[in-house]
Amino acid sequence: DDDKVLSDSEQCPELSNDLAEAVDEPSKTFIDYNNYFDCAPSSSNTPIIDRMKQAYSTLCTIRKASEMSSLNHKVLHDQLKTGDMVLILSKYSMLIPTSQMFLCGVMNFARFSFEDYRKLNNEDRHSIVRHNFQLIQSLDGSYRAHHHFPSENTVMATYMSFVNEESLNNFFDDCPKEINKAFAIEQFRTNMKRTINMTKSQFLKTKPSVDEFIALFGLSIWNN
Template identity: 35%
Template sequence: SIMAAASSSKPYECLICGVPIYNANLGIDACRACTVFYRTALSSTKELLCRKGTDDCFVRNTRPNCRKCRFTRFAAVLSKSTSGATTSAMLLQRDNGNDTDSSDEPHSNNSNGVQNTFIDHRSFSLFASCSTDAPFFDRMRRAYSLLCLIRSCGEQGTYSDDPVGAKKGDEMTFISIVKSNKQANMAILARGLIPFYDSIFEDFRGLTNESKNFFVNRSLRMIQSLDGLYRSAHHFPDEDILSPTYTTYVSMDILDEFVENRFPEPEQELMAKEMRGNFHRSVDIILNEYKRVKPTNEEFLALMGLSLWNNELSRVNEEYSEIVTRNRSAVLSELHKLYTELGRTDYSVRLGDLL
């Protein structure tokens, strides 16, 4: 099923010490322990000294480690992450819907109206403003297209004017992940998801800001994966290409360049091997499963809702068990109602494919 595949990805590794992680800190793939250490060392007036006196004795997956070299390693990774964006804002701006030409309307494979239009930043003007009592999927379509608009504008703002690595999708230009700032783009997604879910779920609106951030951060990898599948399958239906953020793409032929740009030379061979394996798994298992099932727009939007209210949150914090169960049931009820209206009788089978 799509949800199971999207949520079964391996944990990421902390780029500092190598331990498995599921969430980023300070905008990079770093564990909480390394992040706390870096912040503490940064504010300390005590000089850090290399244990061996060589200033290069840090070894991943080894404890304990030299404090100075650990600090230097963190600073280097953080610096690479924040300086990685060197792509074309102008090219994206021209091709990604910032003019009024009617040819930029989102592509639709049939003539059944707005509901069957691929939803992205260009479709925002097609969906009428919705009140909180409007039909569920009407609110979802409007909110998701607004999220796309936020991400399109936000990601373009992180790029410079170098068009190297651009690739055309359906009336939209994608930039090589090599030339992008993935962590900044992920932060834009995370910030945009809060007003997105605010506009759809009353229970989410009632949460504290701390709880909202908890829900979004714990669900972010799954949401990102699902969102990327929706756009990859549309823009590159016959290619093995993934879209990790709204305006970027990654393919097998650019992975080596990505590794060379983001990792120290001693780690490049190992990281390249691991990333190729992850890419193959993502394409062979997750992307191909998505293309096989071919979720409709409404099914995709339902999965976006279920990704927020995922059962894993209940296991992490029992306090949220009731709200998760209630909202999962509400989303599934809306999906069942839609199938009934369409005359579909394979509700259980279809849910098996989706979930």
């Protein structure tokens, strides 16, 4: 069964020891592809947190490179020259390929980060990430939307692209003809407002450190 989840006794127990150590240590406030190039500490009191930060920044690097590959030639090279990642308006056709890539990346993140996950068979690895993928997407997208658009009603649709109220009508311009565009827009608007109210707003209130966010991201994989 694709939606099979593991029992509480089978879930990852590793994070609890690291969390107590991590919350007392100073941390930056945002993690993304740039952290891939940071040097890992030679020793640490929070080895699992450090592995997750390394795996997450690697995931960000892969997502960024994948989405940049679809940019216009000039736009791509302009961004490569400056070293910046310029956010773009999202469109419907971007969602499926970027979500599939993110799903694969999260499975690799978990495999790198957690010994308990590595011990699972492939079917269970897939099942546990797929079961929690909507939560993982919401958490990750809201975290980055809060960073890039802290005071705007904007959500991240993919790693590099965003949607807001002004762009929503055009977002579905390239959707398949069989999709009811008006209905899809209203559904997306409802989900967007829910994400802003329930998840993005919490980042505004709590302002988690990198270690705290990474702990949440890791725990979201094991959510039951």
